[in-house]
Structure formats: C-alpha cells, structure tokens
Amino acid sequence: MTETGARLGVFLTTTMLTTPVLAAAEDEAAVMPVVELSDSSYLLQVLLSLVLVLGTIFLLSYLVRKFELTPASKEGPIKILHSVGIGGKEQLLLVQVGQEQVLLGRSPGHIATVHQLKEPVTTEGSTNTEPVMAGMFAKILNREM
Numbered sequence: 001m002t003e004t005g006a007r008l009g010v011f012l013t014t015t016m017l018t019t020p021v022l023a024a025a026e027d028e029a030a031v032m033p034v035v036e037l038s039d040s041s042y043l044l045q046v047l048l049s050l051v052l053v054l055g056t057i058f059l060l061s062y063l064v065r066k067f068e069l070t071p072a073s074k075e076g077p078i079k080i081l082h083s084v085g086i087g088g089k090e091q092l093l094l095v096q097v098g099q100e101q102v103l104l105g106r107s108p109g110h111i112a113t114v115h116q117l118k119e120p121v122t123t124e125g126s127t128n129t130e131p132v133m134a135g136m137f138a139k140i141l142n143r144e145m
Helices: 003-026 040-066 132-144
Strands: 078-085 091-097 100-107 110-117
Touching: none
Parallel strands: none
Antiparallel strands: 078 091, 091 100, 100 110
8 A cells, every 4th residue: 555545544534533523513412411520429330330340350360260261272392182171170181292192180289190101192183172161152152053
C-alpha cells in the first residue's frame, strides 16, 4: 500500500468515526445528562462493577489452573503421549523425551518416575492429553450444536 493510500484510509476512517459524534453533539436533545461524582448511588454502581469484573477475572484464572484448560504443547523434544486420571488430582503420564519413554505419576506437589520403558509404546494416533473437564465441555458443545 502506498503512503498516499494509507493516508487516505486514515482520513476516511477518522471522518466516518467522528461525523456521527459531531452531529450528535450539535443536537441539543442528544446531550447526556450530567452525573454528579458525589452521588452515592453512582459511586456504588461503579464500585460494584469494578468488583464484578475483578471477581470474574480471578474466577476464570482459578478455573484455568484448576481444570488445566491450557493446551499442551505439541512441539519440542518433550511430548505427553497419554494421560490417565487415577484420582482427584493424580495422573499417570506417558512422556516421550527424544526416543525414550517414561511413565510418570503426578500429584499436586510431586512428580515421580513410575517406570522407565525399555521399548517405546505405540499409541496408534490416539493421544489423550486433554483434561477431563475440557473433554466433557467439548461433548456438551457438540451435543448443543
């Protein structure tokens, strides 16, 4: 895109965005009522809105950590080939590093090697690395659509 074309695009976008605002400002009926900042109901509304937004952010971050909704990386030398939940927060993981495979046990504060595999296990294209809740959520979405 040429410099003149870019300038023309910026000019047209600015004109299209500001024209309705200028027209509304000229019309006296479109003037918004003035809200006093000392009005206690207004301050309460703003404060509750802020608490609601911050609470939603913290709740979503907690849920992402709790249910492991972050996708696993499929690139790099370390790959999780398969995972199986064996309790509330415990899992068995089949991990491949290079050509070696290791069976790991994972709990909230600990990871331990359960078994070092001598021969690699083939998973035949089925990798189950998605968390349980993510799988349930996907099934619900597919059923609704």
